[in-house]
Amino acid sequence: MRVVLIAHTVITKDIPGYELLSEEVADCDDLSEQAGRLCYLSFDRPNPKTAGNDDYIANILNQGHYSVLEHGSATFYIDGVTRAFLLELERHRHFSYSVVSQRYCDGSRFKLVEHPELAKLSDDLKKRIADVQELNQQLYADIVTELEALGDNRKTARGAARTILPEGTETRLLVTGNIRAWREMLIKRLSPAADAEIRQVAQLILAQLMEVAPASLQDFNFETA
Secondary structure (H helix, E strand, C coil), X not given: CEXXXXXXCCCCCCCCCCCCCCCCCCHHHHHHHHHHHHHHCCCCCCCHHHCCHXXXXXXXXXXXXXXXXXXXXXXXXXXXXEHHHHXXXXXXXXXXXXXXXXXXXXXXXXXXXXXXXXXXXXXXXXXXXXXXXXXXXXXXXXXXXXXXXXXXXXXXXXXXXXXXXXXXXXXXXXXEEEHHHHHHHHHHHCCCCCCHHHHHHHHHHHHHHHHHCCHHXXXXXHHHC
């Protein structure tokens, strides 16, 4: 499993009238503060308790003024995860996705990903899973070969053959979301009630998001996530 932050918001010019107090503030957090202060024209920071970015964002979180968190965004590349994981992640409607196509790409390139819970299984069951995977990959290849021999083009043949691949087949994707959307995803997927695979991904996302939007995630405790 790989989860790599490949892009995030970078400010190129501040709102007229706004001046950042500290150069150490992350751009995503800075942008949220600019948006919030624009709403109330409070660029002069009239309240000393919320003059700093961290305190200002803390107040935003406390007030539930989450809309200002929607301006900053982050993009992750993810691989080594299952199609089952993808189905769960896609329930988060406010993300944008680009996913490897099983119609265009050779499905035999993508192996079965071991779900975290399967690591608990006996060696015998793990061997049986590996045997089934080997048979499944061969079946996929045979279906493609026969359909092509019957006149189907490669895309059509692979599109049909992919239907016999298990949900545990690896997929690769790019996913982009604004900071509010990432917060809502993390709240749900860091829960002990969440599936183990998506919980692992959420932990990796949180660790990297904390580097680019620490104030916006200050109420998350990474140690206990």
